[in-house]
Amino acid sequence: MFKNHPTLKHILGRAGWYFVTFLVAVTINFFLPRLGDANPVDTIMAKVSAGLDTASAKEKEESYLKEFGLVEVDAAGHIKRDAQGKPVRASLASQFINYVSMSLRGDLGSSILQHPKRVSEIIKDALPWTLALQLPTIVFGWLLGNVLGALAAYKRGVFDKVMYPLALLMSAIPAFCFGILLVYVLGIRLEWFPAVGGYDDGMTPEMTFRFFASASYYYVLPFLSVFLIVVGGQAIGMRSMCIYELGTDYVKYAKLLGVKESKILYYMFRNAMLPQLTGLALALGTMVGGALITEMIFSYPGLGMAVLTAIQGNDYPLITGCTLLVTVCVLIANFSVDILVGILDPRIRAAQQSGK
């Protein structure tokens, strides 16, 4: 059916693969937190039961049990009860089915710490900050790193001697260490930039110029802290890739033929780019993880901060909600890179042309 559309076939194949990965991620998200003995309802009850009499505490507990899908519910939405009037506990399998169908509908339950706020609401507030921080840093960091790496490999000399050790150091500094360094030196000691937070105290997120200006000022340090590390890591990869390309026959041959330098550089860049793009797909998970920890160091109001507060408060629905969303974002980003590779890879393009 897709014989004549290799690109489309490639895209559909990848889409199917990523859907399977998504299901595995949902499964992990469901089962791992249930490995432990912690029960979310007990955690909430410990918090809210104080001052309640037994009957209303029991009623409350049952409403939570129902909300977290821990008991069987009949078609009318009432809790099923056994002969003694006790609620029937849902089996792990039915809990799982319930969880998957809820996740697919975007319903992630409600937070324990900020009960009855929905997890999806908290995430909706946090996600734009994370996207605004991570998307540009990774995309532009990747681009700049590759250009610098290719230039260093081609020019060698002083440029390479300065850039290479710097890039090596940047790629070896753990993201969180660099973040702490920036907070302390530029934020607290020199007071050039605000050290923590996403915008001025007393402001609420809104679409005004004043808020935007404040947010951009707070953006500088977290941006730099992730950006420079991505640039360093990518520059090193691209540099060694280009040094390899420079030694290949096609470059030597082109040089002997007297092909223009810029043209050789262009060919070399294109050939080294594809593995770098595949490398990006593989490194995305680590990059996003590192950036999440950077968010925590800067108390940036994104998903990283949400995960941190959730962990500190044993807020399981919020932890799993955030981890699932981060995974979904990484999957989408990976999928986009995969599609890009499919479009750029001359082998897939060639198959497309010969298929016509």
Place this chain on the structure above:
Amino acid sequence: MKMFKNLLKSPSFVLGMGLFVATLLLAFLGPLVLHVDVTTRVGLAFTPPSAQHWLGTDHLGIDMISLLIAGLRSSLYVGFLAGTVATIVGTLIGLYGGYKGGLIDDVLTVGTNLFLVIPSLIVLILLSSSIENGRSLTLIALIIGCTTWTWSARAVRAQASSLRGRDHVSLARINGYGTMGIVLLHIMPYLLSYIFMVFILQTATGILSEASISMLGLGPYDSISLGKILNEAIRNEALTDGAWWAFAPAMVLITVIVFALYVINTSLEGVFNPRLRK
């Protein structure tokens, strides 16, 4: 022997190995020379460095040098254990899939790629936060090892599948060797140098992962690690108090170990892979 001479000729190997050996000496000889005590309060919170306590005290008034040595030991321990587990799991899966090929290889590759895409930090967070009690240093190291093996499996698989068609492998098969025998006796020896490099990188990853997880407050309950020192310092406002000695030395130590391991890895690549030698 010749390889060893080549290694010593490489300045980056000498640099990396020197730094790494220095951290090892600090971790293992430090307690013999310096007085290490991580339970006694020797001063006020965040006492600045002095002649008695070279790097001051932490938020509880405990000597920083003692904490750093203890933290360094745990971080190295986590790194080695997690690195060993990840290398063994990754190597076995990679070798087996790469040699077998066919359906088994496909299944293993799909599985590996799956866990490669799902961020390992996420799996680490989920696992660690579900184990509320008994999150010991060893358990954390094992968990890290079980979540970071993926890329080494991928790398080893690529190498192993290039060896499977070699004559000596076919000969071994004709002579009746079993799959494990061929994988371990006739393929793995060719990749030992490669696997050693994988181990070095996995160790670095292990140290970094432990620090990340501890930064989230999901660190070990039974020991001090470099990541935990950082976490405690930040939680107790060492940054705003200007107590640089409470976090900077731990940051330097983590960076030095990871940098040293990366440099060793790069220089080994230059020596083991003759094509890269100039």
